Amino acid sequence: MSDTYRLAVDIGGTFTDVVLERAEERITHKVLTTYADPANGVMTATDRVLEIAAADPADASVVLHGTTLATNAIIERTGAVTALLTTEGHRDALEMALENRFEQYDLAIDRPIPLVPRHLRLPVHERMDSRGEILLPLAEQSVHAVLPLLEEHAVTSVAIGFLHSYINPVHEQRVAAILRAALPDLSVTLSCEVCPEIREYERLSTACANAYVKPLMATYLASLQAKMGARGFACPVLLMTSGGGLTALATAAEYPIRLIESGPAGGAILAAHLAQTSDCSEVLSFDMGGTTAKLCVIDNGEPLLSRSFEVDRSYRFKKGSGLPVRIPVIEMVEIGAGGGSIAQVDKLGRLQVGPESAGSEPGPACYGRGGERPAVTDADLVLGKLDPTNFAGGSMDLDLAAAERALHSVAGPLSLTPQMAAHGISEVVNENMATAARAHLAEWGKATEGRVLIAFGGAAPLHAALLAHKLKLDRVVIPAHAGVGSAIGFLIAPVRYEVVRSRYMKLTSLDPSVVDGIMQEMRVEAQSVVGSVASNETLLENRKAFMRYCGQGFEIAVELPAAKGLLQASELRQRFDDAYRELYGRTIPDLDVEILSWTLTLSAPAPLTPIADNWRKEKLAKPVATRQLFDVVIGELVDADCYARDAISPGDFLAGPALVIEEQTTTFVATGFTGTVSDQGHLVLERHTGGRSDG
DSSP: OOOOOOEEEEOSSSSSEEEETTEEEEEEEEOOOOOOOOHHHHHHHHHHHHHHTTTOOOGEEEEEEEEEEEHHHHHHOOSSEEEEETTTTOOTTHHHHHHOOSSSSSSSOOOOSSOOGGGGGGEEOOEETTOOOOOOOOOOHHHHHHHOOOHHTOEEEEEEOTTTTTTOHHHHHHHHHHHHHHHTTTTEEHHHHOOOOOOOHHHHHHHHHHHHHHHHHHHHHHHHHHHHHHHOOSEEEEEOOOOOOOHHHHHHHGGGGGOOOOOOOOHHHHHHHHHHHOOSSEEEEEEEEEEEEEEEEEEEEEEESOOOOEEEEOOOOTTTTEEOOOOOOEOOOEESSSSTTTEOTTTTTTEEEEEEEEEETTTTTTGGGSSOOOOHHHHHHTTTSOOOBBBTTTTTTHHHHHHHHHHHHHHHHHHHOOOHHHHHHHHHHHHHHHHHHHHHHHHHHHOOOEEEEEEESSSSHHHHHHHHHOOOOOOEEETGGGHHHHHHHHHHHEEEEEEEEEEEEEGGOOOOOHHHHHHHHHHHHHHHTTTTTTTTGGGGGEEEEEEEEEEEEEOOEEOOOOSSSOOOHHHHHHHHHHHHHHHSSSTTOOOOOEEEEEEEEEEEOOOOOOOOOOOOHHHHHOSSSEEEEETTTTEEEEEEEEGGGGOOOOEEEEEESEEOOOSSEEEEETTTEEEETTTTSEEEEEEOOTOOOOO
């Protein structure tokens, strides 16, 4: 066996997961996330897998890393004190947003609160027009005038966003030079670099979000690199991006906004890989950890991709209620529903779960780390779905008595027993996730019926069968090593980087040489990132134009041909017509077309080729124990068989109610479901119409 191996690390809001992959072997470990310095938790888990594998840090070929630290910082508002320098007269663009209402008839809707307060949105005297020509030269004294304010308010990070800087960045670049000379320790983000695209509000929002998390992520990544170097790791460290690719650490530190959905993207890559192997054309991936739940639509083995994303949708998962960022992203919906989500009874006597989370410090009450408020994990423990002596691979014991005490804050006001209160918490969090899934599918014009649910993450296998029942889905796949599913996804993802440029032109006046120059410029930038960690000879190139009919408000993505000579207007028109007809069933004759933006993506080939997977029922699996679960229908405890995941083999099958226990998670097979182990070791649950699915 070769001594070389790959290491994957996923930091969530509650747990940090590490996977060591060597040949056909995978060794996993899960520890609580260490908030003071997340790198400490990474090294604790890394040391453990190295010990189990008897591996040497020097033999690592690459470290692949993803994290939700940036997302959590924005949601919890724990990022840097950030200022925005913007064109005079436009400081309120962040607050005005798109000047629309995402909920037409609710007069009390709460709009997303900007990351930068108004007193730190500072005007600069300058102006550029839409063609990149200077209307008002930069008044450098207006920049020097804000320096005392930055120091007075202890600002540590600044976003610079001027009108039309995507077409001419000279003013932003000069202001950045002034700031860096005057305040060398200040973190600076330029909108022309982080989001060189048309649409002022989205560009400013993206630049502010990048500036808000940049000091936090830079500090963390520097700490991780130093600690890994001290351990003897000499290999490259690659970061998972929101778009499902891997990029260099230096790029991630400069543009951490690209990591906003880093961890969840790994899970979506895993689900897409499984969809390809099991020939599932329509899939809904379900990732539930300790802090959040993420749902993603995957059709024909490919997750939905987008060029924009909303962080922290705060109003019933509605589009427009979050903070927009313009980055390449795997489209998914994320809600505050995890094992650590806090349950409480509000002033109207309603049971609510999340979005507030106990995280890892102090964690749910059953962790015994000082938490006193009931969380979803406490409810699962009281319902009998978790083994208190074998949680997280036996690395920590759960305190059942503490969980029951915490549940009294819910059970008392609602006049329920602790078990019924626990069931209520489970029902609410499952319904929240089902509602989010329905809203997400409807937003993209997708149907729920006939989809396969692929569930992973520490808490998802516990809730997957009940979620499938609510969504009327008949099949659930729990991957091997489901508890660390996102980290497994990092091992499957290719090295990839996308570059975008906004250059407006009409199709009737297309200049092929200008387009070629834009593509060459983007290729050089992408190659500088991807080429540092992958062979240039093997890179795959994908190009797109974002086009629309003149007068329309939104554009569609149009695939461009491979780079073979100059792009001709006639070919681009044909490709636009085909793409528009596929989406809307028709084209609009005799109407000119305009191009707003261009993208170019370079990627290395995916490291793994999907292998076909099948399952069949051959023999009844043997349980290793029996546990009592609370059955809400009869209001009593019932016996359920327990199975060890590593003791069941392809072809083994079992029937619910049952628990399948492994080191990093537990799968709850509800009444009305059966489970079968596939050839690749995945657990396939099937729902039988008419059966109960209670827990």
